[in-house]
Amino acid sequence: MKILKASIENFRLLKSVDIRFSTSSKKNITVIRAANESGKTTLLAALQWGLFGDEGLPNKGRDFRLSPIDMTLGGEEEKIPISVEILFQIEENNNIAKYRVRRYVEESVIDGVYERGSSTVMLTRIETTGEEPVSYPEVKIRRILPLELREIFFTDGDRALSFIEGKRGDQMRRVKEAIKSLLGLDVIQDAQKHLKLVNTSLNNRIRAGAGNTADLAKVTRDISKLEEEIPELEKKLEDVSSQLLNLEEYEKEAESNLEEALKKGNKEELVQEAERIQIKWKRANEDVKKAAREHANLFKNILFGQLFLKKKFQKAKKLLDKLYDQGQIPNQTIPVLEERLKQTTCICGELITENDKDGKKRRENIKTLIEASRKSDIIQEKISALYYSAQELLQPVDVNLWSEKYKEIFNSKQRAIQHLRELGQEQRDIETKIEKLPDVDIKNIREKKNRFKEQARKKHAEEIKLSNLISTKERELSEYIEKRQRLLHKDEKGKKINSEIEVASDLEKILNGALETMRNREIEKVSSKMNSLFLEMIGADQSQRAVITKAEITKEFQIIVYGMHGHPLDPTEDLNGASRRALTLAFILALTNVSEVEAPNVIDTPLGMMSGYVKKSVLFHAAKESSQLILLLTHSEINNCENILDDKAGRVYTMTNPAHYPNILLNDPGISDSRILFCECNYREECKICERKDDTSNTEYFYNNEIGESK
Amino acid sequence: MIHNSFAGVDINIPEKYKDYFYQYCLTRTEGSKNDPEDSPFPRMVDMWFLALCIAAKEGLTPKFEVEGKKYKAIEGVVFGSDPWRSNALILLSLSHTDDINVVNDPNEMMRIANAYALAGLPRLITMLEERRADSSLDYLSEEIENMFSTH
Secondary structure (H helix, E strand, O other), rough: EEEEEEEEEEEOOOOEEEEEEEOOOOOOOEEEOOOOOOOHHHHHHHHHHHHHHHHHHHHHHOOOOOOOOOOOOOOOOOOOEEEEEEEEEEEEEEEEEEEEEEEEEEEEEEEOEEOOOEEEEEEEEEEOOOEEEEHHHHHHHHHOHHHHHHHHHHHEEHHHHHHOOOOOHHHHHHHHHHHHOOOOOOHHHHHHHHHHHHHHHHHHHHHHHHHHHHHHHHHHHHHHHHHHHHHHHHHHHHHHHHHHOOOOHHHHHHHHHHHHHHHHHHHHHHHHHHHHHHHHHHHHHHHHHHHHHHHHHHOOOHHHHHHHHHHHHHHHHHHHHHHHHOOOOOHHHHHHHHHHHHHEEOOOOEEEOOOOOOHHHHHHHHHHHHHHHHHHHHHHHHHHHHHHHHHHHHHOOOOOHHHHHHHHHHHHHHHHHHHHHHHHHHHHHHHHHHHHOOOOOOOHHHHHHHHHHHHHHHHHHHHHHHHHHHHHHHHHHHHHHHHHHHHOOOOOHHHHHHHHHHHHHHHHHHHHHHHHHHHHHHHHHHHHHHHHHHHHOOOOHHOOOOEEEEEOOOOOOOOEEEEEHHOOEEEHHHHHHHHHHHHHHHHHHHHHHOOOOOOEEEEEOOOOOOOHHHHHHHHHHHHHOOOOOEEEHHHHHHOOHHHHHHEEEEEEEEEOOOOOOOOOOOOOOOOOOOOOOEOOOOOOOOOOOEOOOOOOHHHHHHHHOOOOOOO | OOOOOOOHOOOOOHHHHHHHHHHHHHHHOHHOOOOOOOOEOHHHHHHHHHHHHHHHHHOOOOOOOOOEEEEEEEEHHHHOOOHHHHHHHHHHHHHHHOOOOHHOOOOHHHHHHHHHHHHHHHHHHHHEEEEEEEEHHHHHHHHHHHHHHHH
């Protein structure tokens, strides 16, 4: 199929557009040059709507207004006509046949609320004699270009990435669907379904004829039941496996988020650590105070008095020692004298009795002595007590003792202070870390990860259970089939049906084998083609030790890229934007190439994020592999690719949005409504409509009007 | 239990020293100010006694006559918990008077001791106030160490 021309009326901002597409095999590119917001995506949508109806629109056309946004009518009677007409050619019976498809719908818009009627589609075959309407136009169009292939042939750079981005299960499902649709694997699967119907019908015949053979009827019933159950279970298993893959991806993603967040720092842990350090700090602070108190207690120490009052004490000691030498310390006079009075003789041996005259005199003397001693006794008692209790104070002390004690206490206090400082520093460091941390909820990420892990575990258990169930059912089915065979062999009619069943069974085996072979062989072909295209596109020269060495599609329909030494790379994380886009385009082109389906590749912004060699190479290979390439490109995508387009572009248009005046456009287009303007300027030309301001004046404008205003 | 000769004797000092006693003694500081680094004396008697020691050590003339209003800063009962101090005061009085009769006169002994303390207080307060960035406790300790090492 090749698109020759498209006429669009009132499709969003494309109010009146006629485009002719290049059908030349040498110059097979049609370039639609347009800046951002200049109708590229709208044109892509319009072409898809023209061919596939609402199915070709985003969200199948739900909440997608078709009529121009600035068109509001007065009443319900007034309708906005919207139409897309596409002229295309296909190869039919070794001839080129031309068709025209016209899709038409009306929308009424009242107070900004739109209502769309039912669309009509008309397909005509263009003959030399005129145009012949084709019956069942939708069926015919679907046969020419199946709806399933829409995303392969009509795509944009971002959407194509879904083959290698997103959840693994979804990626694989998309790749599988694309391959199945384009390689005609559906046809074989349809044939398998037909055979199943044949089997069902044979089973019905057996049941009908089994009449009196209860065993045969039961076995046949059981077989029919199992033949219905098993595919359903297989479909369920496929879904569960896909869900499991996605859950594993989610878990992996959460794990990676967690690692990333933990690398930056676990805020929760840091806060806990800060609290632990705070407790340690309080204890250390108490230790410092305790050490300071011990230090202060030095001023209460006896040593302090001994050293400071040393001279004074020495003088006092001399006095006390003298008293001691004089026998006044300790004070023992009175007890001795009193004791003597109890005796009859004095210490000297003289009599001190009352009967003796001299003794009596001596006795009176002793009593006088006792009386005199009593008077000074209080002082002597105190001096005596002082003499004995102050002995420690009066001892000579080494002057260095205080210094040593002080140093010991001071050092111990300094150690405590140092420890406190270190903890304070740790605390400040942690607080700084906490302040710098983004507000990431690690607990939540961890819970999320665990949730996915648990769900994946359950899903895995479900997968195993389903797998086992299928095996059991298949075993049962095989046993029933054998039993049915034995029962059918008992009569002639049965033998006949059995031989038919055997034929159907053989055919099923052949189809299964063919499907398996096709699947493996065709996937290999697509994989190999994609690999060579991709490596060429990105300029991966193996002799130059390229970082990317290979790309392949696995039997599980996953697109994988390998690095040096066969190390697998994750396309989402390990490839840059340009390589990712190159890979998806290589896949699409390889698929269309292997399928040999001839259809235009309409691609919106395929060269986004690309530059230099890769951009030129992708463009070159896309042109080489596609039968008709319609590219919707921005000015920057075209930049540096002009030479290739000189060789390959058969037609070039420029789409301009007048609303870009005066920011981007140089000239006032003089248009009062909202619409996209078309001109036939190529990528080297500019006219009054599409002429843009140069980058310098754009920058100046942006500065003056945007930044300047915000200042 | 050893008899406290000074149990009934109060220590009166000039009002002008009141704030310093409050500032440098832990018994009169509260809350966050209760830090031995800034208030190095556990009790007021410790500060008073150090002043006395400094005067004795440095050979300062005891100040028996002090002008101005006085207040009761310390009660003599406090010496009951530190008997060596009680003895130190008696020995100081003996040394000062060279007369053992002084031991029978607690008021006179306290008058002598207080005269030494009042002679030493200005020096002690100067030390505490001149500490600059150091804590009072550290600076005072350093000064005391210097006193011991130079004499």
